[in-house]
Amino acid sequence: MTTPQEPNLPDYRDLPADVAARMKVIKERELVLEIDHLGKVFGGRKNPTVALEDIEFGVHKREFICVVGPSGCGKSTLVRILAGLEEGTSGRILVDGRPVTGPGPDRGMVFQKYTLFPWLTVCQNVMFGIEMSGTEKGEAQRQAMQWLQMIGLEQFAEAWPHQLSGGMQQRVAIARALAAQPRVLLMDEPFSALDAQTRLRMQNYLMEIWRKVDITIVFITHDLDEAIYLADRILVLQPRPGRVEEVIEVPLSRPRRAAQMTAGEFLATKAHLEALIRSSGPNADDSADEDVELDIPLLTLVSDKAE
Ligand SMILES: Nc1ncnc2c1ncn2[C@@H]1O[C@H](COP(=O)(O)OP(=O)(O)OP(=O)(O)O)[C@@H](O)[C@H]1O
Numbered sequence: 001m002t003t004p005q006e007p008n009l010p011d012y013r014d015l016p017a018d019v020a021a022r023m024k025v026i027k028e029r030e031l032v033l034e035i036d037h038l039g040k041v042f043g044g045r046k047n048p049t050v051a052l053e054d055i056e057f058g059v060h061k062r063e064f065i066c067v068v069g070p071s072g073c074g075k076s077t078l079v080r081i082l083a084g085l086e087e088g089t090s091g092r093i094l095v096d097g098r099p100v101t102g103p104g105p106d107r108g109m110v111f112q113k114y115t116l117f118p119w120l121t122v123c124q125n126v127m128f129g130i131e132m133s134g135t136e137k138g139e140a141q142r143q144a145m146q147w148l149q150m151i152g153l154e155q156f157a158e159a160w161p162h163q164l165s166g167g168m169q170q171r172v173a174i175a176r177a178l179a180a181q182p183r184v185l186l187m188d189e190p191f192s193a194l195d196a197q198t199r200l201r202m203q204n205y206l207m208e209i210w211r212k213v214d215i216t217i218v219f220i221t222h223d224l225d226e227a228i229y230l231a232d233r234i235l236v237l238q239p240r241p242g243r244v245e246e247v248i249e250v251p252l253s254r255p256r257r258a259a260q261m262t263a264g265e266f267l268a269t270k271a272h273l274e275a276l277i278r279s280s281g282p283n284a285d286d287s288a289d290e291d292v293e294l295d296i297p298l299l300t301l302v303s304d305k306a307e
Pocket of ligand 1: 042043049050051069070071072073074075076077078
């Protein structure tokens with residue numbers, strides 16, 4: 001779908017030269033994750049809900065993908081299928097060319113809710129992911145400490161998860177997921193429970209780690225600012241049934257800085273995403289009613305009073 005461009009804003013499709021060059025390099029890289037004609041239907045034949053229909057998308061090595069869309073478009077279903085926690089009804093998922101048949105060490109997960117094991121210390125939590133791959137305890141501890149150093153939490157190695165702030169817990173959750181050396185990191189609204197300032201710090205922190213570690217990221221979010229700030233490409237889903245609405249190449253240079261959030265390219269991308277999501281969201285069919293609401297006499301009365 002095309003939406004009218006906002007006046008005074010650049011065209012979100014115009015990539016600055018450095019971004020275009022970067023996108024070209026990314027697209028030349030191999031596909032780590034392939035979503036091959038994926039469909040998902042819930043419920044029986046009598047009352048089916050088509051959550052996903054014919055999703056076709058490939059994620060390149062070291063790419064940062066954000067998935068957005070209105071509530072109910074199938075974001076959580078998609079990430080659960082990618083993780084192998086749920087099966088698709090049709091199509092398939094491939095990681096490095098191999099079909100996904102269930103959860104596996106090639107895919108790490110970070111969820112919205114803090115998911116550290118409360119009965120393990122911070123260090124033991126990170127060791128857990130490493131030991132899962134068969135590494136012996138002493139070596140796992142050494143590697144876990146390296147990860148804690150990388151995320152700046154080595155002094156909390158012996159602390160319990162509940163002694164850490166929400167942001168710190170999510171940092172440990174990211175370290176735990178990455179320590180198992182997955183090919184893809186799947187993140188399902190990992191920062192949505194955090195306050196705005198912590199959230200921005202976590203976004204910067206995640207991009208910093210991603211710069212240093214060989215990892216491909218698929219990040220689900222409701223927050224359009226977050227998606228634009230983080231992603232190389234944004235996969236926009238539409239609901240009922242969940243289909244690919246558009247894939248947007250984010251026209252922002254890297255490294256990203258918070259100041260870019262007021263740049264014309266950022267605002268143009270956001271305006272386009274908002275229009276896309278508004279037009280396909282749960283209230284899209286009610287837009288005619290909304291127009292009627294704006295005309296109600298009460299609004300005129302209030303403005304009369306003010307004068
Ligand atoms: N276990 C289930 N049984 C039946 N229908 C389901 C089930 N899980 C999800 N659905 C339906 O599938 C569709 C997609 O749901 P999903 O939770 O994946 O969307 P979402 O984009 O993550 O939504 P939100 O943004 O509100 O979290 C919705 O219509 C939902 O009602």
